[in-house]
Amino acid sequence: MIENLVSRRNFLRGTALATAGLVLAVQLPGNTRRASAAVGEQSKFIPNAFVKIDTDGIALIMPHTEVGQGIYTSSAMLMAEELEVDLDQVRVEAAPPDLKKYMDPILFDQATGGSTSTQSDWVRLREAGASARIMLVGAAAERWGVSADDCRVEKGIIRHDPSSRSLSYLDVAPDAATREAPKQVPLKDPSQFRLIGTRAKRLDTPAKVDGSLVYGIDTRLPGMAYATLAIAPVKGGRIASMNEAAARAVKGVRDVVRTEDSVAVIGEHMWAAKLGVDALELSWESGPNASVSTQAIVNDMHEASLKPGVVVRDDKGAAEAIRKAKTKLDAIYRSPFLSHSPLEPMNCTLHIKDDRAELWVGTQVPVRAQKAVAEATGLPPEKVTVNNQLMGGAFGRRLDIDTIEQAAKLLRNIRYPVKLVWTREQDLTHDFFRPYYYDRVSAGLDDAGRLVGRTHRVTGSSVMARWAPPAFVNGIDPDSLDCAAETPYDETSVFADYVRHEPEGLTTAWWRGVGATHNLFVIESFVDEMAYAIGQDPVDFRRKMLTRNPRALAVLELAAEKAGWKDKLPQGRGRGVNLQFAFNTYLAHILEIEVVPGKEVKLLRSVLAVDCGIVINPDTVRAQMEGGVLFGLGTAMFNEVTFTDGAVDQSNFDNYRILRINEAPKVEVYQVKSLEKPGGVGEAGTAAAAGALANAIFSATGKRIRSLPLSEAAV
Amino acid sequence: MKKLTINGQVHDVDVPDDMPLLWVLRDVLGLTGTKYGCGIAQCGACTIHLGGVAVRSCQTTMDMVEDIPITTIEGVGDTPIGAKVQSAWLEKEVVQCGYCQSGQIMSATALLTDNPRPTDTDIDDALAGNICRCGTYVRIREAIHSVTV
Ligand code: FES
Ligand code: FES
Numbered sequence: 001m002i003e004n005l006v007s008r009r010n011f012l013r014g015t016a017l018a019t020a021g022l023v024l025a026v027q028l029p030g031n032t033r034r035a036s037a038a039v040g041e042q043s044k045f046i047p048n049a050f051v052k053i054d055t056d057g058i059a060l061i062m063p064h065t066e067v068g069q070g071i072y073t074s075s076a077m078l079m080a081e082e083l084e085v086d087l088d089q090v091r092v093e094a095a096p097p098d099l100k101k102y103m104d105p106i107l108f109d110q111a112t113g114g115s116t117s118t119q120s121d122w123v124r125l126r127e128a129g130a131s132a133r134i135m136l137v138g139a140a141a142e143r144w145g146v147s148a149d150d151c152r153v154e155k156g157i158i159r160h161d162p163s164s165r166s167l168s169y170l171d172v173a174p175d176a177a178t179r180e181a182p183k184q185v186p187l188k189d190p191s192q193f194r195l196i197g198t199r200a201k202r203l204d205t206p207a208k209v210d211g212s213l214v215y216g217i218d219t220r221l222p223g224m225a226y227a228t229l230a231i232a233p234v235k236g237g238r239i240a241s242m243n244e245a246a247a248r249a250v251k252g253v254r255d256v257v258r259t260e261d262s263v264a265v266i267g268e269h270m271w272a273a274k275l276g277v278d279a280l281e282l283s284w285e286s287g288p289n290a291s292v293s294t295q296a297i298v299n300d301m302h303e304a305s306l307k308p309g310v311v312v313r314d315d316k317g318a319a320e321a322i323r324k325a326k327t328k329l330d331a332i333y334r335s336p337f338l339s340h341s342p343l344e345p346m347n348c349t350l351h352i353k354d355d356r357a358e359l360w361v362g363t364q365v366p367v368r369a370q371k372a373v374a375e376a377t378g379l380p381p382e383k384v385t386v387n388n389q390l391m392g393g394a395f396g397r398r399l400d401i402d403t404i405e406q407a408a409k410l411l412r413n414i415r416y417p418v419k420l421v422w423t424r425e426q427d428l429t430h431d432f433f434r435p436y437y438y439d440r441v442s443a444g445l446d447d448a449g450r451l452v453g454r455t456h457r458v459t460g461s462s463v464m465a466r467w468a469p470p471a472f473v474n475g476i477d478p479d480s481l482d483c484a485a486e487t488p489y490d491e492t493s494v495f496a497d498y499v500r501h502e503p504e505g506l507t508t509a510w511w512r513g514v515g516a517t518h519n520l521f522v523i524e525s526f527v528d529e530m531a532y533a534i535g536q537d538p539v540d541f542r543r544k545m546l547t548r549n550p551r552a553l554a555v556l557e558l559a560a561e562k563a564g565w566k567d568k569l570p571q572g573r574g575r576g577v578n579l580q581f582a583f584n585t586y587l588a589h590i591l592e593i594e595v596v597p598g599k600e601v602k603l604l605r606s607v608l609a610v611d612c613g614i615v616i617n618p619d620t621v622r623a624q625m626e627g628g629v630l631f632g633l634g635t636a637m638f639n640e641v642t643f644t645d646g647a648v649d650q651s652n653f654d655n656y657r658i659l660r661i662n663e664a665p666k667v668e669v670y671q672v673k674s675l676e677k678p679g680g681v682g683e684a685g686t687a688a689a690a691g692a693l694a695n696a697i698f699s700a701t702g703k704r705i706r707s708l709p710l711s712e713a714a715v
Numbered sequence: 716m717k718k719l720t721i722n723g724q725v726h727d728v729d730v731p732d733d734m735p736l737l738w739v740l741r742d743v744l745g746l747t748g749t750k751y752g753c754g755i756a757q758c759g760a761c762t763i764h765l766g767g768v769a770v771r772s773c774q775t776t777m778d779m780v781e782d783i784p785i786t787t788i789e790g791v792g793d794t795p796i797g798a799k800v801q802s803a804w805l806e807k808e809v810v811q812c813g814y815c816q817s818g819q820i821m822s823a824t825a826l827l828t829d830n831p832r833p834t835d836t837d838i839d840d841a842l843a844g845n846i847c848r849c850g851t852y853v854r855i856r857e858a859i860h861s862v863t864v
Contacts, residue, residue: 068812068849201808208813209801209820211748211788218747226742251731269742270751271734343752343760343814343848392750392814393848424753619808623854627811630850653757653846662839664852 049101050079050128052093053136053173058083058156059091063102063110063125064117065364066204067342067394068627069682070620071117073202075125077616078118081195082129082187084153085169092203094388097366097381108468112364113399113510115583115680118616122678127185134182139175140167190614190675199619204390216362216389217421219349224417225254228273229264229410230280231430234646235505236287237261247276256280257410264410266418274423289646292505294436297643298334301438301501305459309499310475313485318495321453325444327533333441333522334707336640338434338511339656344392345427348407351417356383357408358417362391364398372401376408395631396510399467400432428656429648433641434511435461436503439484439522449534451545452493456484458519459499461508475500482515483687484523488552488581489545505646512631513687516582521636521708524578524691528698538577538695539565551586551611551674552579558609558670559588572596573604574700578691583680585612586672589629589688591665595700601693601710603633603665608688611672612679618671621681625669628685634659636690637710717781721746722790728777736780737761737772740787748788748817752846759845762818763787769825771844788817797824799862807858811849819845823859831864 052059060079066072072092080087095102099110105124106116133153140158141148144165151160156169190196207213232238238260247256247265252272257264265276322328349360350373357377363369366386374381391398407420422430437460444453462477471478476498485496502508511517531541539560546553556579560566569575569592578589592605608625615621638657642649650656694705719726721744730739737754740746740763752760754773761772764786765779791797800823803809810816819842826833826841833841838859847855 068810068814070811201805202810205805205808205810205813208810208816209804210792211746211817213813214747215814217751218741220745220747269730269734269738271731271738271742341848343750343758343812343846345751391812393812395848421751424755623808623811623851626853627850630852631848634850652755653753654755658758658846658848659850659852660843660846661852661855662843664850667853 050125051083051132053132053169055170057091058085058089058169059093061093061095063095063104063121064112065094065362065366065388065391067112067364067391067398069117069624070202070617071112072204073200074118074616074620075121076203077195077200078121078125079129081193082126083133085156087195087200087203089156095366097370097386099367108471109365110367111399113396114514115683117680117682118678119584119680123187126187130185130187131181134185135176135179136169136172138179139172143167143172143175196614196616197618200617202620213390215344215392216349216360217344217347217392219360219389219419221349221351221417224349224419225266225268226270226273227264227266227418227420228270228277228423229262229420229426230277230282231406231426232261232284232287233429233648234284234286234289234292235507236289237284237646238287239263240283240285242280242282244280246279246281250276250279255414257414259406259409262406262410264420266414270421286646289505292643292646294337294642297436297503298438300503301436301459304499304501305438305440305457307499309457309459309497311495311497312476312481313494313496315493315495318453318455318493321493322442322444322455325452326447327445328442329444329526329529329533330442331526331529331706333439333525335437335439335518335521336708337436337506337642338635338639339428339431339641339650340395340397340509340511341428341431341656341658342391342393342395342397345424346397346403346422347420348404349417349419350407350411352377352408352411353415355379356385358385358387359404360387360389361404362389362394362398363401363404364394365401368401369404372405373408376405377412395512396514397431399510402432402507424653425651428651431641432507432509435463435508437518441522441526443526443530445530445534449536449541451489451491451530454491454493455495456481456522457497457499458484459501461502462500463508463510465500466508467510479515482519483580483582484519487523488549488579488586489527489542490547490549491545505643512628513683516580516683516687517632517690520578520580520582520687521690521694524580525694525704525706528576528695529704532698542577542579551676552581554672555579555586555588555609555611558672559590559607562609562668562670563590563592563605563607565590572700574696574698576692576695576697576699578688578695580684580688582687583684584677585610585679585681585684587684587688589692591633591692591696593693593696593700595697601637601697603663606633606665606667607670608668608685609670609672610681610684611674612681612684613674613676614678615671616678621671622669624681625685626667628681628683629667629689630659630664632686632689633665633693634663636693636708640709717777719780719785721785722787722793730777732778733776735773736763736775736777736785739777740772746787746789750814750817752815756844757846758815759818759822760815762821762845764791764821764825767825767828769822788821791821791824794824796827796862796864799864800824800827800858803858803862807854807861809851809854809858811851815845815847815849819847819855823855827859827862827864833859
């Protein structure tokens with residue numbers, strides 16, 4: 001039962017929600033801040049409010065946002081487990097912007113990303129549920145004059161069996177509101193879980209199969225107008241000329257608004273707005289980035305990569321060990337700029353008034369969204385209401401608020417509600433892109449075929465430095481060498497450094513799988529190169545380097561067994577393996593492909609073995625593995641964003657190709673039972689894709705792919 | 716003024732002849748279940764049934780649709796096959812972000828109406844025009860195979 005905000009506002013109207021019921025401000029112990037936003041320990045921290053019980057029922061306030069990954073269901077399961085209610089008894093609400101209550105303790109922001117949600121919520125949401133339950137049971141016990149220990153809860157009904165009495169949570173909610181939050185909040189032992197670990201049905205999907213779910217782009221308000229826009233094709237460019245009168249003459253056009261670098265036409269529907277933009281006959285001044293090209297950027301990165309970077313790991317002696325090694329390897333790997341292109345294009349609905357503003361948008365960062373509108377309009381943040389909507393995909397794109405900022409600047413003088421929708425072309429060409437990376441790697445193997453030294457220099461933009469400056473410490477971006485400085489393998493001699501290089505003319509951003517997606521392509525391809533260089537089987541070679549890592553070994557063995565790694569393949573077929581520890585999850589991926597000369601690579605079968613610790617919802621884990629790996633495979637096969645004369649060359653799905661059903665392999669997912677803390681699953685599959693694909697191509701053809709996408713590599 | 720029959724209901728709309736049905740549905744009639752993804756017949760998010768045939772509403776202009784009954788995702792559940800497809804989608808938990816799924820369900824329903832027992836190749840042919848950015852293809856295939864018409 002996901003409440004869409006428009007309908008929720010209706011039922012809130014008329015109910016004295018805030019006063020009538022219990023708003024449990026669940027007191028959780030504080031914690032100490034960590035200095036870095038990198039993967040960290042799950043922590044408990046400042047007071048939270050995740051549970052709300054009132055005359056409307058039981059609401060779970062979701063600190064994380066739903067982009068399709070299933071977090072509304074998984075996080076609701078955590079709370080419902082300890083609150084002792086069923087999922088169909090609860091209503092899920094998006095948390096309002098409130099950093100104090102809803103900050104993700106790993107990301108240090110009210111943000112959904114980096115596959116941290118379950119890791120962040122694992123303890124705090126169970127504690128929130130348990131704490132609420134203890135208070136409610138305490139209230140019932142007091143009313144009955146019995147000990148709380150003699151009461152039990154079943155589906156939100158508190159029962160005192162000795163006297164056969166029962167009360168519902170709603171009955172005791174007002175009493176519970178006057179009670180102190182418990183200091184100690186014991187949590188269930190995993191053996192007692194009744195919800196966690198089950199294939200609970202997703203809460204958000206029924207409204208997604210009948211068209212009733214209202215995404216941001218579906219917002220409709222009384223008196224609302226529709227707008228679309230054009231933005232300078234080159235970053236830093238500006239409008240040189242436009243024919244505003246012609247746009248205003250288009251039937252159905254109501255207003256034309258502009259900033260230096262963009263213009264929006266507002267009309268009675270999207271079609272009028274689009275025709276209005278076309279009628280503008282825009283011409284642009286390109287500005288300082290007029291000569292930016294991919295080739296120039298890559299040349300600069302090549303130069304930058306020749307000089308030493310900031311040292312991220314130095315075991316001493318890596319270079320020396322390589323020098324003395326029997327077998328030496330050296331390689332350069334390149335990963336392209338990428339677009340997020342979620343299927344729901346960027347959009348933003350704003351109703352700006354003189355003294356306040358209201359925003360309807362799907363965002364992974366509601367606090368930043370609120371601030372963006374406040375800054376553009378000059379209103380204080382608390383005067384900006386954010387109605388966060390479920391998202392038609394995000395993949396990192398909605399961790400940035402540039403589009404909301406742009407909308408607020410364009411619409412700041414408009415006093416009626418306007419929905420501004422980016423066309424696919426404007427969305428893709430003005431994306432914030434996954435950085436281009438230029439990697440130099442080397443390794444040495446001794447007589448016995450053991451890896452004795454490895455170096456890795458990553459050159460590329462630091463998203464962290466822009467997005468979370470406090471986490472960019474001493475020139476080190478903790479994301480930039482994630483999965484490269486540390487691998488699952490027995491390695492004692494590694495040197496890794498990072499050269500920050502910011503390309504001109506574009507903005508870089510988080511993209512599904514972040515550092516792991518880029519680095520695993522490099523590392524897992526390079527480990528394969530090592531194996532072949534000494535004539536070893538790639539799985540055997542990895543296996544031998546996992547003497548201290550039983551969880552990694554277990555997923556590798558499981559994937560190898562299920563994929564039939566030892567079975568001979570017909571001519572033209574190949575199998576590639578990718579092993580990783582990323583987002584606190586172990587994952588082995590074995591991909592089988594077919595290469596027919598003159599034809600595109602055919603993806604046949606993808607086998608994934610995953611150990612993500614305790615599983616909240618096994619079906620969601622499977623779904624994220626399936627979707628994640630296809631997302632990564634399609635990208636590795638087809639995608640790169642390139643620049644010519646400062647502008648993006650790709651514009652829509654005809655030239656930025658997305659994997660289709662006829663191109664998708666079979667996907668099999670095997671899950672290892674574990675009692676370890678949960679790891680992240682939303683991005684792991686994506687990160688596991690490119691390495692396995694490149695290795696499979698080598699196994700089929702003997703050609704080593706060191707640059708993505710494949711189309712460039714002429715397979 | 717034009718008459719449109721959508722999900723069995725007649726609507727009078729006053730819009731230009733060259734206006735794509737997609738925007739009429741979404742912005743004029745408030746039927747927002749039909750989605751915009753690309754506007755150039757690449758993604759299938761805007762798929763509807765026009766006289767029972769799955770078409771891209773972003774490419775279907777008003778002058779093409781008069782007198783032909785239209786079904787959208789909001790109405791497809793009223794057909795026996797559409798209802799089965801929707802419940803198969805929920806049973807197999809196909810959906811992730813869901814943004815493509817209106818279009819996927821419309822394409823799948825059209826396929827199953829013509830061909831009650833589609834092979835994998837039939838599914839590929841009928842649904843290759845529907846992009847799912849979340850990569851739910853494995854389950855779309857499973858769900859279609861699970862429907863018994
Ligand atoms: S919006 Fe019509 S096919 Fe993409
Ligand atoms: S479910 Fe997200 S695009 Fe298909």
